[in-house]
Amino acid sequence: MFSKAQITETKKLHQKKYRKEYGQFIVEGLKGVQEAIDANAKIVSIFATQAVRHEIKISKDLVIETITETEGQKMTNTETFPGVMAIISIPTDQKFSHGPIVCLDRVSDPGNMGTIIRTADWFGIKNILISEDSVDPYNPKVVRSSMGSIFHTSIIETENLIEALRELKKNKYNIVSLAMEGKDISKIKVENNTVYVFGSESHGVREEILELGDSYSILGHGDAESLNVAVSVGITLNQVFGK
Amino acid sequence: MFSKAQITETKKLHQKKYRKEYGQFIVEGLKGVQEAIDANAKIVSIFATQAVRHEIKISKDLVIETITETEGQKMTNTETFPGVMAIISIPTDQKFSHGPIVCLDRVSDPGNMGTIIRTADWFGIKNILISEDSVDPYNPKVVRSSMGSIFHTSIIETENLIEALRELKKNKYNIVSLAMEGKDISKIKVENNTVYVFGSESHGVREEILELGDSYSILGHGDAESLNVAVSVGITLNQVFGK
Known part of the structure; x- marks a missing residue:
């Protein structure tokens, strides 16, 4: 049985x-929790209902605590408790590996951020750099829409993105931004040491960042004013890494 | 002043x-309502708060009814009433123009569907064909995430997508599906009379539809199992129409 205090403590983690x-x-959810286990994330605890606990494949010394549907429903962030949840330690030692970086400047929608992390992971990009005023990457909606990719990628939240990008530029990284006014994206050059910067839908990439490198645009000829930022990331990464 | 009955009637439209x-x-919201006005949608009524009503640019014989924040809050589908809402007649005479068609087979997430309509509109594709068991394209979340593109496109909901596609094939349309197993998407041919079919993330495009034409895949080399369907649509349309 779960104490009221345990439930209250767990629920607190829905808040940043x-x-x-x-x-x-x-x-x-089963998929997310399984991905966390398989990716060797630092798991603090796993709670599952009797019905779901047998579906979890455990490869190491992990204990699954059994809870009731009602207890799960009290702790979930979703409409219907998916039968299993885990508490994970936020990695404090994230480091970027060699290779390209996907960078988000003021992306506030959690669904978009999760989808972007998933898309980067699809194209084999493991380095995600996030600006100080973006949504928290450990927000439940980000975690959910990343579909497990949050456990395959290194996510670094910077306190000053402009400074961080200037530093990367000094270290021979190219800074490539997606903007409304830029060169045709099919002209984008494929180089390993590149940071691909995507901005918020309402404000775009900040001017100081655009100045650090080249800007590219996705050409449309219809009547929509803009593209969704996760769609833009997909198009850009496919253009560069999709072949 | 708005009557309780008017509020109840309006709220009903949140249900399919x-x-x-x-x-x-x-x-x-201002953007959505303005797009409806500018696209000459059949507007039944517009309600706006005193603060927002002056921001709406009306080009024809439309009356804006003033409501209070509290009345708006009672009728809204969003957390915070954005100050303006309009009731629109669902078009009954939608026809496809010549040119490509974006087709959705069992896409159930409203945010994805809205984003797909917006993305199609960005690339100038005005024909959207929707399977019988997809989400309702007039669901508030679809409307919102289409960012006005729902007013620039012809949306046809079919009661039997397989039959509809067989009919289109008889009329010399190519049927191109996006699937997990298919030819490299960079090999996709650009032809005007083509239906591009995208399936649900959990089930993909139905086998009977795949058999009607060629299948293509977006190549990844990372660890994510799949791409978000709206991202897949963006990548595909950019591949074909983005140059």
């Missing part, structure tokens, strides 16, 4: 403030 | 059943 304080976040 | 019965749907 407590995720930062505790250094933990929640992943819900 | 009543949208079908009344042949009407709701668009909320």
